[in-house]
Amino acid sequence: MLTVQDVMTTRVVTVHLDTPLKDVARSLVRHGISGVVVVDVGSRVVGVVSEADLLIKESGEGALPHRRGSRFIGESHETTAGRAKIRATTAGEAMTAPAITVDPEASLPAAATLMVEHAINRLPVTRAGRLIGIVTRADLVRAFVRTDEQLEASIRHDILLRHLLVDPVTFDVTVRQGVVAIRGQAETRTIADMIERLVAALPGVIAVDADISWIVDDGKPRPPDRDLVNAANR
Numbered sequence: 001m002l003t004v005q006d007v008m009t010t011r012v013v014t015v016h017l018d019t020p021l022k023d024v025a026r027s028l029v030r031h032g033i034s035g036v037v038v039v040d041v042g043s044r045v046v047g048v049v050s051e052a053d054l055l056i057k058e059s060g061e062g063a064l065p066h067r068r069g070s071r072f073i074g075e076s077h078e079t080t081a082g083r084a085k086i087r088a089t090t091a092g093e094a095m096t097a098p099a100i101t102v103d104p105e106a107s108l109p110a111a112a113t114l115m116v117e118h119a120i121n122r123l124p125v126t127r128a129g130r131l132i133g134i135v136t137r138a139d140l141v142r143a144f145v146r147t148d149e150q151l152e153a154s155i156r157h158d159i160l161l162r163h164l165l166v167d168p169v170t171f172d173v174t175v176r177q178g179v180v181a182i183r184g185q186a187e188t189r190t191i192a193d194m195i196e197r198l199v200a201a202l203p204g205v206i207a208v209d210a211d212i213s214w215i216v217d218d219g220k221p222r223p224p225d226r227d228l229v230n231a232a233n234r
Contacts, residue, residue, distance in 0.1 A: 002203055004111050005104035007143045008125050008133035014039045017046065017092030021057070024049050024091050037124045037131060038095045045124045045131050047095030056085045057094065101126045102135065108203045112140050146204040148175040155180065159198045164191060171212075178206035189214040 014037045015024055027036055028051065035050035088094035102111050102123040111123055115137055125133040146154075152175045156168035171184035180199055186192035192212040200208045 002108055002143050003104065004102055004106045004108065004123075004125055004135050005133070007108070007139040008104065008135040009139070010133045012037055012124070012131060012134045014131065015049065015091045016040070017090065019091040021049075021054065021089055021091065021094055024094070025054060028054075035122055036091075037099070037134065038091050038097075039131055043131050044129045045099050045101055045126055047092070047097035048099045048120075048122070048124065049091050049095045050121075053085055053094050053096060057088060099124055103127070104132060107201070108140055108143055109201050111135055115140075140203070143203050148177070151175045151178065151180065151202065151204050154202060155182070155199055159195065159202070163198070164194065166191065166195070178204055179209065180205055180207070181209045183211045185213045185215065187214065188216045188218045190218050 013027055013031050013033060015027065017038060017040065019038075024036060028034065035048050037045055038047040038049060040046055085094050100114060100118050100120060100123060102114060102125055104125050104127060114123060115121065122134055122136045124131055125135055152173055155173050155175075156171075160166045160168040160171060166186065171182060174181045182195070182199060186195060192214045195212055196208055196210040199205060199210070
């Protein structure tokens with residue numbers, strides 16, 4: 001199954017901590033992107049400068065929010081950070097840090113969750129702290145648009161055969177406009193539950209209609225083992 005390294009871009013536009021903001025803005029315009037990754041001399045990610053960071057500087061102090069009673073209790077972290085960005089002259093001073101990063105082996109749903117939770121459009125991809133690529137919301141959307149045939153093949157070969165060691169021939173799998181119908185019998189109740197959950201997590205699947213019986217009832221269905229879910233999304 002697809003992982004971040006399958007969809008990421010390996011040629012990443014980067015700047016350094018001391019890069020002037022004028023040069024950062026030129027890089028955004030020249031490459032038609034909305035953010036650049038800030039790295040140190042060892043290619044370790046230290047932050048990200050986005051269009052939003054530059055717009056704060058452009059908008060000025062008047063655009064910053066001020067909480068009630070700020071004269072007595074001080075400004076919020078958001079306002080304090082905004083003031084620092086307004087005074088910034090380099091990438092290191094304007095960047096948002098620490099950067100939210102993702103592992104190359106992470107599943108696409110995991111990457112999407114990070115983007116939604118942190119309200120960001122891009123994730124630097126790192127291995128041992130060093131930058132190896134970048135994945136954007138657009139990359140995830142492109143991965144979502146897979147044909148029914150591709151989805152069916154992934155269900156049969158990646159989920160059933162490769163990760164759950166289940167003979168895909170024993171299951172009837174059909175996909176129509178991203179809606180999966182899967183019928184068959186699993187060895188245990190846990191495996192039956194796992195099949196439905198992993199299919200539902202597959203990028204591009206809209207819904208799952210599962211009718212899977214089992215031979216051995218090995219207890220109450222439980223959430224899938226995290227390591228297995230991560231493996232199935234590789």
